[in-house]
Amino acid sequence: MTEASIQGHGSAKRLLAHTPFSSVSHCPSRTPRFTNASVSRRLVASTRASRKQPEEEEHDYAGLLKKTWKIFSLSPLYKFKPSKVCLTKYERSLDVAFSQVKTQGWSTETFGNEKTFFSLYEGLNFNHNDAQAVQIQVVEKSDSGGQGSIVLNALLICVDLDGSPVPDHLSNSFTYYPVILISGNKARTDVLLNWLEQHFDCQTSHVCFSNNDLRWMLGMWSSQAVAMKAFPVLLQYSLADLCDGISTIDCKFEAAFCSELWERLNGSAFSREAVNEAEVNKFVTALEEHLEYTMHIMFSKLCLSEVGTSVAYVSSQGKLKLFSNSGVFPALHLICEIVKDRFQDIHYTLT
Template identity: 25%
Template sequence: GHGSARQVALSPRSRSYGRSCVEPPSLFWQTPGRLTALGQRTPTARGAAKAYNITVRMYTVALLVQNEWKLSYVTPLYRFQYTKLKLYSRHLAAFILAEKQQGVAVEVGMEAGFRVTFSAVFGLAEKEEDAETVFIQIYSKPMFAADTPKMVWRGWLTCVNGDPEYLRSLPPDFVSLPLFCSNGSEYLTARVKSWFGRTFDCSFGSLCLSSATLNWLAALWTGCHPTCDIGYLKLYWSMPTQPTLDVEYTVNPHDAWELWNSICAQDGAEDMVSVEEVQRFMAGLETHLFRHFKIYLSAGSLVKVSTALGSAHQDGKIKIGSSDYITTLLTLLTECALLKTPV
């Protein structure tokens, strides 16, 4: 079947590095020999951030906004069908309960069972090739019927502006939702992943964000300022000293935008942002600090970027601060996920 063929294709490569027990630093992960869904095609230019304009399902989008999400990538789902979401809800709930009754779970507590809801979030997909986002909520049913069920886990799978060429190349039975975001106990996250793996023959992997991705976010968010107050631009570096030195730079949003604007104004191409502009923006901020403190921030690593629109951490944790410009963020993260997805 297709599954075994894919696994055969997968396993030798994941072994060939000989250091699979160590998570390689994301910067060096894109070695030329590695095959990923996007190959080497990291874009060097992107559209400037555009405000997100949806009227449908605002309630669910609001759910995406409140929490911190841990990111993973997912390989394409085999025979996933949007018409079967109710069935999936029942199956996942039964699966979690069964696992729990095997005595694996210790942390889940005193629940009589779980209620799971799968729902499709229409309106996030941008291109025709993008599959609709799937949102999953898990409630624990209390022992006493009088108590209301408590939400214990939530997560979603999405694809926003995924590479059309790649998406079109998938066999018809596959649905690609490469970005998986979860919020809740590690235990439940592992159960959900395991159920997906068994049901749709897919696999998950952790998604760390490279400093290049964080740079893009810093620049794209800053570019939003004239139309949407970003509140602040915060950059966090970690320096390899003994003990570790953390540097947190909060830039006035207007002044950050002035710098960004002066860089973009030189190039003139409207609505498109190039990687050179992003690099010059970040270098500009680092230079400003160097002129004051004579510190080489490039000796350390950029670990986090945040504005009122959201935050993103190197270790693959994000927060979405506002539903405006959510598309920009998800486009970038979808691309990161596809870049890490093995074929």
């Protein structure tokens, strides 16, 4: 039912305040206090019509599953338009950004002959207020003139938000994507993020998740029905600065056990629309009490550094891996809500 293992040890950007949202934070080291987080979160899409009926085919999220993504947050983008004409213009602009980097002394091993492609990504809009998801692909062309290979993938997403930080009177000027998922090396990622900041007067930031965020993910995703060969549920605890020579403790449960435990504690989540913080805490506390009884370690005093379920694995450092089409909505909706709540908790002045 459970297993555990112990493992050993193994640039801020300056923004110009042009819009109300680009001036959200002038101090990169500042850690805002997120006091306005919601006490309940949805398990299903807000629009009833967007729910998948039993006879409908499940959407195929090509290229999104079983890939490691890094999560970054975005403030609202000024004058960004997800239209075909504008996306073509953005392709040319980002191509120029990559070509300029190569003239600044970067080695050819870091950058090659890059070509960028922008396109609309289907299946991630569950609410008519959501901005259409946009996929950005960077392809490195081969010297032989072949098709080339994709060296960076990125997705601008807004998945069924409960409210937006952009007031109605500014909605025509700003497009809000709380999250951009990126799969690619750091150098190309920096080029893309710098380009977004310079052209749409926004702020980008690498997302890190708190212990409370990871508890929410663990509870909500473990409550979902699981397949016969589901991935185990993982609780990884950090021992940084607590124990010399040991960095983490990994604890694993069978997914079916966690689903059954949730149902015994809180009732079935199959027909429910939302769960609340008390239910999440009750579930995670029960898991930790079981671990404390069997291992004699006070897990409730430690902080989670990674959680994994049959829906997704995510780390406190903002790395994400999705496993199933059915898990895309619950995973990305929760992540978007967490990031949005953080942004809204930072005070700014709108004119």
